[in-house]
Amino acid sequence: MRDFFEVRDVHVMRSGAHGPLPVLGGVDLRVGRGELVCVVGPSGCGKSTLLGVVAGLLRPARGRVLLAGRDVTGTPAHTAYMPQQDLLFAWHTVLDGVALGLRVQRVGRREARARARDVLAEFGLEAFADARPDELSGGMRQRAALARTVLQGRDVVLLDEPFGALDALTRLDAQRWLAATWRAHRWTGLLVTHDVGEAVTLGDRVLRLSGRPAVVAQEVAVDEPRPRTPGVPDERVVRTVLAGLGVVPDERAPDEREPDERAPGLPVRLP
Amino acid sequence: MTRRAAERALPVTVVLVVLGAGWHLAALTVANPRLLPTPSRVVEQAWAQRDVLAEHTAATLGVTAAGFAVSVVVAWALALLVDLVPGLGRGVVPVLVASQTIPVVALAPLVVLWFGFGLLPKVLVVTLVTFFPLVVGLVEGLRAAGPGATALLTSMGASRWQQLRWVRLPGALPRFFTALRIAVTYAVVGAVFAEYVGAVRGLGTYMNMQRAAFRTDLVLAAVALCALVSVVLYGLTWALERAVVPWAHPRAVARA
Numbered sequence: 001m002r003d004f005f006e007v008r009d010v011h012v013m014r015s016g017a018h019g020p021l022p023v024l025g026g027v028d029l030r031v032g033r034g035e036l037v038c039v040v041g042p043s044g045c046g047k048s049t050l051l052g053v054v055a056g057l058l059r060p061a062r063g064r065v066l067l068a069g070r071d072v073t074g075t076p077a078h079t080a081y082m083p084q085q086d087l088l089f090a091w092h093t094v095l096d097g098v099a100l101g102l103r104v105q106r107v108g109r110r111e112a113r114a115r116a117r118d119v120l121a122e123f124g125l126e127a128f129a130d131a132r133p134d135e136l137s138g139g140m141r142q143r144a145a146l147a148r149t150v151l152q153g154r155d156v157v158l159l160d161e162p163f164g165a166l167d168a169l170t171r172l173d174a175q176r177w178l179a180a181t182w183r184a185h186r187w188t189g190l191l192v193t194h195d196v197g198e199a200v201t202l203g204d205r206v207l208r209l210s211g212r213p214a215v216v217a218q219e220v221a222v223d224e225p226r227p228r229t230p231g232v233p234d235e236r237v238v239r240t241v242l243a244g245l246g247v248v249p250d251e252r253a254p255d256e257r258e259p260d261e262r263a264p265g266l267p268v269r270l271p
Numbered sequence: 272m273t274r275r276a277a278e279r280a281l282p283v284t285v286v287l288v289v290l291g292a293g294w295h296l297a298a299l300t301v302a303n304p305r306l307l308p309t310p311s312r313v314v315e316q317a318w319a320q321r322d323v324l325a326e327h328t329a330a331t332l333g334v335t336a337a338g339f340a341v342s343v344v345v346a347w348a349l350a351l352l353v354d355l356v357p358g359l360g361r362g363v364v365p366v367l368v369a370s371q372t373i374p375v376v377a378l379a380p381l382v383v384l385w386f387g388f389g390l391l392p393k394v395l396v397v398t399l400v401t402f403f404p405l406v407v408g409l410v411e412g413l414r415a416a417g418p419g420a421t422a423l424l425t426s427m428g429a430s431r432w433q434q435l436r437w438v439r440l441p442g443a444l445p446r447f448f449t450a451l452r453i454a455v456t457y458a459v460v461g462a463v464f465a466e467y468v469g470a471v472r473g474l475g476t477y478m479n480m481q482r483a484a485f486r487t488d489l490v491l492a493a494v495a496l497c498a499l500v501s502v503v504l505y506g507l508t509w510a511l512e513r514a515v516v517p518w519a520h521p522r523a524v525a526r527a
Contacts, residue, residue, distance in 0.1 A: 100427070101427045152427060
């Protein structure tokens with residue numbers, strides 16, 4: 001698969017109490033067209049920061065973001081970004097909220113609404129077009145937020161913990177739905193999550209970030225054919241990633257392990 | 272709906288009746304209408320003076336409306352300026368806070384001294400006492416959408432103006448209307464006080480004249496009219512809020 005977008009050696013510093021703190025310490029990743037790459041990592045490792053860099057919201061201290069060979073480092077509006085909170089604004093109806101990205105792109109109200117209506121219909125929310133966000137359930141709000149994201153028509157979709165706020169069962173349902181929709185559209189994207197099972201269910205590949213300063217510590221391809229069953233992800237892949245995170249014993253032989261000098265926490269090893 | 276309105280009106284009616292009864296008893300005990308007239312006497316005399324009272328009330332309403340309108344315009348301009356120019360807020364807001372510690376009692380006579388007995392000094396006093404809650408409400412309201420909203424809109428490629436139009440301005444409206452309701456009650460007090468200090472017409476002037484003539488009943492009638500005007504204006508801003516930002520009151524738009 002040809003690389004479609006690429007993050008090259010991205011370093012990000014944050015100002016701390018005792019001078020600048022490195023958050024990202026040289027992240028490299030590549031995403032092919034139509035691929036969904038999931039990024040997992042210990043909490044606070046800089047997953048969201050990485051998405052902020054890709055979305056052009058943050059300019060990295062070093063490194064570049066390339067989209068189809070073009071340098072787009074630090075410039076927004078090349079990607080469609082879905083933040084952790086759904087940010088459906090109370091003053092918009094669901095329809096107008098979904099159309100927001102198009103309105104920002106100066107698409108006329110009538111056309112933006114028509115296109116938003118089409119996406120809502122596809123996402124099973126057409127009955128709620130004129131509802132206010134607080135009349136939607138958590139799962140529906142996430143779908144509406146995703147509808148707003150993909151309607152922007154950008155080449156890359158960035159999802160930051162899209163289902164983090166949902167309860168366990170709703171989350172599985174949302175994953176099943178996202179996987180099917182994603183397959184139908186062949187979007188290209190990067191999804192950040194703290195849920196390894198979710199990453200393995202949804203992703204073509206799973207990248208694990210190390211603790212701060214974060215680098216890509218591990219990359220695992222998920223070969224399991226689709227459609228996959230949410231809630232019962234490929235156990236081998238989950239184990240591998242969890243072992244890398246240091247939360248389950250590593251059962252692999254030492255030569256199978258990824259070189260990761262900055263693994264967070266204390267790796268639990270069988271005696 | 273009418274039944275609910277009646278249920279809502281009941282508590283306030285009870286409170287008013289109890290207060291009125293207490294007043295009546297006190298007035299009967301005092302037995303000196305110049306000191307404390309009974310409520311019925313106040314109503315009676317107010318009715319007899321209704322034309323004069325109406326004229327003064329209209330004058331006060333005019334001052335209140337003009338001053339409040341200026342205040343709203345100034346508050347929006349200042350809040351948008353503070354919002355658009357980084358660092359300006361840190362310079363301007365402390366001065367605004369300090370301006371609020373100046374007692375109107377001290378300032379109003381000076382304003383009349385400087386600007387005469389026309390409309391201008393009264394409008395200025397009303398503006399001075401009302402624009403502070405409006406500016407604070409607006410400045411905070413414009414930030415209410417939060418950094419997440421800013422990040423989202425920036426990622427969409429929105430300009431500053433677009434962010435203001437789509438997110439920050441609508442997000443500021445609930446706080447603006449809360450501030451508006453607070454400020455409008457100050458506005459009437461401000462207008463009456465400015466008139467009290469020096470004016471030809473208005474409820475403030477009227478109170479001053481009647482006090483000098485020991486017509487306590489008519490002073491109290493004017494006080495009651497001030498209260499009535501405040502309550503009506505408060506009700507109007509409340510209705511305006513419901514009309515402009517129905518989404519800020521989810522129960523009002525909730526559907527089956």
